[in-house]
Structures are given as C-alpha cells and as structure tokens.
Amino acid sequence: MRILHTSDWHIGRTFHGVDLRADQDAVLAEIARIVAAEGVDVVVVSGDLYDRAMPNADAVRLCNDAFVRIRDAGARIIATSGNHDSATRVGAAAEFAAAGGLHLRTRVPEIDVPVLIEDEHGPVAFYAIPYLEPDVVRGELAVAERSHEAVLAAAMARINADREAREASAGADRLRTVVSAHAFVTGAVPSESERTISVGGVETVPMSVFGDVDYVALGHLHTPQVLARSVRYSGSPVPYSFGERSDRKAVWLVDLDANGLRDVTEVALPLARPLGEMTGTVAQLLSEPALEELTSHYLSAVLTDPVRPRDPMRVLRERFPHLVHLRWESPARDKETSYRQRVSGASDKEIARRFLIDTWREPTAADLDLVEEALQQARAGSP
Structure with a gap:
C-alpha cells in the first residue's frame, strides 16, 4: 500500500495581507498530480485544513476542490482537524463524505475507530487523532492532568486497546497501523508561522507515546x-513566514508491505x-543589479x-511588485544598548532629540527650538 502524508494546508491564510488562494490551489493540484503519477492509495492529511475556525466560502470551495481532485x-x-480548524465544522458531513472515500475524523469517540483499508496483504488500520485541547477533552478521555502529553497518551491507549482486540479477533500476530496526529512532538523544530498550542505551559509530547505503530x-x-524513520512531519505545502524562506516543501510517500513499513520517500513540492x-x-x-532575481519573489x-x-x-x-513587508532600521540607532540605557541621565530635550533621530531624522536647530518650547509649555501646565 502506498500512502501520501501531507498536513497544514491552512487554506484561507494570507501572507502579510496577500491572498494565497492561487498559490494554495496550485500546490494542492500538484499533490493530486503526484497521487496519480505515483499510484497513491491513501492520502493522510494531519490537521489544519483551514487557517481559521470559520473559513470563508472561497476557502471551503478550494478545500473541497482539492479533495475532489485527489479522489479523482x-x-x-x-x-x-488541527488547532486552527473547527472540529465541528470540518466533521459536519463526515458520514456522507465517507461514502465517497473522504474520511473526516474530528471527534474524541472516533479516535479508536480506524478506517480499515485492504491491500493484497490484508487490512491496514488508519487511526486519526484530531487536535486535542486538554481542557476541552480531558474529561471525555478521563484524564486528570492538564497537558498535551496526558490527553495524547490516553488517546493512544484507546487505539492500542482496539488494535489488540482486532488482532485477537482475527488471530493475527500484528495489525499494520498508521496513526495521524496534530501535535508538537519533543525534538521537532518549530517555525515562525505556527500558532502555539500550549496549555498551562505544557505543549510538547514525547515520541514514545506513539509506541510501535508502523507510521506516525x-x-x-x-x-x-524526520524524528524517527516511522515518525515524521510533512510540513505545510506553502511557506507562511519569511522564516521558512529556505525551507523545502514536500510530501512523504510511505510504502507498506506485508511486514509493515518498507520505505519512505520525500517528494518535493514546487513553490508558486x-x-x-x-x-x-x-x-x-x-539600483542594485544583483537584486533583479528577486523581482518575482515575495519580499x-x-x-x-x-x-x-x-x-x-x-x-x-x-521594481519589486511582490514586496509585502518592510521595516526601517536607522543607522544612527545603537543596537547594542537598550533604550533606557541610551537615555539614562539625559535631559528632556536630549531624549526628544534622540527620539526624533530614531523615528524621523537628525533634527535641525529650529526643530529643537520647537521641542524646547513644547517642553516649557508642558512644565508650565504641570500641577
């Protein structure tokens, strides 16, 4: 069986105010092309389909179109669902969608209900764990501790119990298993564009919580x-911060044989x-000629x-039509010392002068005369 692992589509997101729908549509069309070209049997999307809990109509339409292309x-x-999604909205039509080959898993009671897909070696069990907000789900999972590790461990305990029951019922030594989860696993490296999922300061979970499943x-x-051969993040298909400008964008092709995980291959995604x-x-x-190559970039x-x-x-x-962000750093500003240190012991007029340098320019004598006049008026009006 061949599986394609992707996640974090964040459909509906903007990039410094720029609409990314065309970029997202292009890369999701490429994922569908990879599915057809590589003979993929199952696509796993590990959360954050949308960028917000209430996506607009265009975002919903784009997501639906992507699902249709992949299914076709x-x-x-x-x-x-991920932490950006509304689990209720994403899973609203799950029962109907499943009939067409789209399995949406967004509710706690479904965590230990696998999607069973057969290949020539028998069934593969796909367990999908939605984003678990500890304060929201720990009662449902019978967990006292307020942490991501505790609720994810409880979810995996349910999955392992279901696996063992199915193995015993079938008289099988081992049920091949794939688990998807939306979480921050210890040892992974975040980027600028993820929204924190910490609750009570405890947001990470150890990789050991997943046990011996074939692929996570x-x-x-x-x-x-790659946290381990069988534990991986696919990353987002589109960069969402300048901190990701040197990152590769990709999906994982995961091959299972009769014994479990056989191979994992990275397939690069193009940048729109x-x-x-x-x-x-x-x-x-x-005027710099060397910058000409950047004229088509987001800058x-x-x-x-x-x-x-x-x-x-x-x-x-x-010159740079896709410039989306800029900031001014005055060469006169001393970056090695704090503002408090720079103005310590200075007069009100000197503090005002340095403020004008930092935010505008070196003030003229006439500018400083106006500052002194304003300061005198302020002092005269003080109680």
Whole structure:
C-alpha cells in the first residue's frame, strides 16, 4: 500500500495581507498530480485544513476542490482537524463524505475507530487523532492532568486497546497501523508561522507515546522533519513566514508491505512564488543589479536610509511588485544598548532629540527650538 502524508494546508491564510488562494490551489493540484503519477492509495492529511475556525466560502470551495481532485486521482482520503480548524465544522458531513472515500475524523469517540483499508496483504488500520485541547477533552478521555502529553497518551491507549482486540479477533500476530496526529512532538523544530498550542505551559509530547505503530503522520509544524524513520512531519505545502524562506516543501510517500513499513520517500513540492529578504537604502535597492532575481519573489525589506523614507512601499513596488513587508532600521540607532540605557541621565530635550533621530531624522536647530518650547509649555501646565 502506498500512502501520501501531507498536513497544514491552512487554506484561507494570507501572507502579510496577500491572498494565497492561487498559490494554495496550485500546490494542492500538484499533490493530486503526484497521487496519480505515483499510484497513491491513501492520502493522510494531519490537521489544519483551514487557517481559521470559520473559513470563508472561497476557502471551503478550494478545500473541497482539492479533495475532489485527489479522489479523482485514485486515492482515498483520511483527514482530521488541527488547532486552527473547527472540529465541528470540518466533521459536519463526515458520514456522507465517507461514502465517497473522504474520511473526516474530528471527534474524541472516533479516535479508536480506524478506517480499515485492504491491500493484497490484508487490512491496514488508519487511526486519526484530531487536535486535542486538554481542557476541552480531558474529561471525555478521563484524564486528570492538564497537558498535551496526558490527553495524547490516553488517546493512544484507546487505539492500542482496539488494535489488540482486532488482532485477537482475527488471530493475527500484528495489525499494520498508521496513526495521524496534530501535535508538537519533543525534538521537532518549530517555525515562525505556527500558532502555539500550549496549555498551562505544557505543549510538547514525547515520541514514545506513539509506541510501535508502523507510521506516525504528524501535523502542526511547517517544516518537513524526520524524528524517527516511522515518525515524521510533512510540513505545510506553502511557506507562511519569511522564516521558512529556505525551507523545502514536500510530501512523504510511505510504502507498506506485508511486514509493515518498507520505505519512505520525500517528494518535493514546487513553490508558486519564492520568498526573499533584502537590506539597503531605497536608492540601493532600486539600483542594485544583483537584486533583479528577486523581482518575482515575495519580499521583506530592511531599509537603512539615515532618514525614514517617505512612502517606501509604493516606491519599491515599482521594481519589486511582490514586496509585502518592510521595516526601517536607522543607522544612527545603537543596537547594542537598550533604550533606557541610551537615555539614562539625559535631559528632556536630549531624549526628544534622540527620539526624533530614531523615528524621523537628525533634527535641525529650529526643530529643537520647537521641542524646547513644547517642553516649557508642558512644565508650565504641570500641577
């Protein structure tokens, strides 16, 4: 059996105000193409289908279109909800969707109810664990401790009990098992674009909680990561922060044989638009020939002009139409000391002068005269 592991689609997300629907649609179409080209039997989506609990109509339509393309490419789909999703909304039509090959697992009572899919070697049990908010589900899972580890361990205990019962009933030595989960597993590395899932300061879970299942398909972190041969994050198919500009985007192809996990292969996903960063004055950024290769990128710029430029976004977008973020760092600012240290012992007028340098420019004598006049008026009006 061949499985494709993906997660964290975050459909409906914007990137510094830029609508990413076209980028997301393109990469999800590529995933469907991979399904057809590689003969994938099952696609596992490990949470965060949407970027918010109440996705708009366009986001829902894009997600549905992606499911249809994947199903038309020949694979069944097992998807669950993440911390960005509304479990109730994602799973609203689960019973009807299952008849068409889309299995949506979003509720605690379904954690130990596998989707059983047969290949030439017998059944493979797919258990899908939705994002478990400890305060919300620990009563349902009979867990006293308020932590992600406790609720996920309780979920796995249910799964293991069901596995053992099925093995005993079938007289089988071992039931091949795939588990998907949306969690932050110890040893993994987060990026800038994930929303924290910590509750009470305890957000990580140990990898050991998953036991000896054949493959663990993780979601939540946005960079593909290998925690163990059989425990992996697929990452998001689209970058959602400039911290991900050098990350690869990919899906995992997981092959099972009669004995369990046989092989895992990474398949790279194309970037609809690369990310880049640049630093310099406005004049330098507009004239530097080496920056020409960045004109098609989503860009973040750090401006080093001695005086805060006027309307730099509009000016720079004439050359870099996909510039989405910028900040100004005055060369006069001392970055090695704190603001409190820099103004310690300074007069009100000097503090005002340094503030103008940091936020505007070096003030003229006339500017400082106006500052002194304002300070005198403020003192005169003080009780």
